[in-house]
Amino acid sequence: MTTHETGRAATTDEGTVIVAEADAGPTPYDLLLAALGSCTSMTVRMYAERKGWPLAGVRVTLRHSRIHAQDCAECETKVPFIRP
Numbered sequence: 001m002t003t004h005e006t007g008r009a010a011t012t013d014e015g016t017v018i019v020a021e022a023d024a025g026p027t028p029y030d031l032l033l034a035a036l037g038s039c040t041s042m043t044v045r046m047y048a049e050r051k052g053w054p055l056a057g058v059r060v061t062l063r064h065s066r067i068h069a070q071d072c073a074e075c076e077t078k079v080p081f082i083r084p
Contacts, residue, residue, distance in 0.1 A: 033062045 026034070041058040048055040 029064050033064055037062050 037060040040060045044058045045055060
């Protein structure tokens with residue numbers, strides 16, 4: 001089983017959420033990084049297994065910071081709208 005830890009919560013590959021703070025589940029960015037980390041660790045394990053390399057474990061560390069493009073500076077809004 002793989003555990004994904006963030007500052008707010010921890011999740012497992014099976015989808016179990018372990019909340020560290022009240023009312024603080026994982027953000028969409030946390031879930032994206034967890035998915036990428038899971039895929040990376042599974043790929044490394046699979047590759048090592050195929051090559052016959054001994055592997056005690058895999059640790060993947062990921063970070064993300066949002067950088068919006070200039071054309072999306074106003075994309076986040078609380079009022080939904082559709083442009084024609």
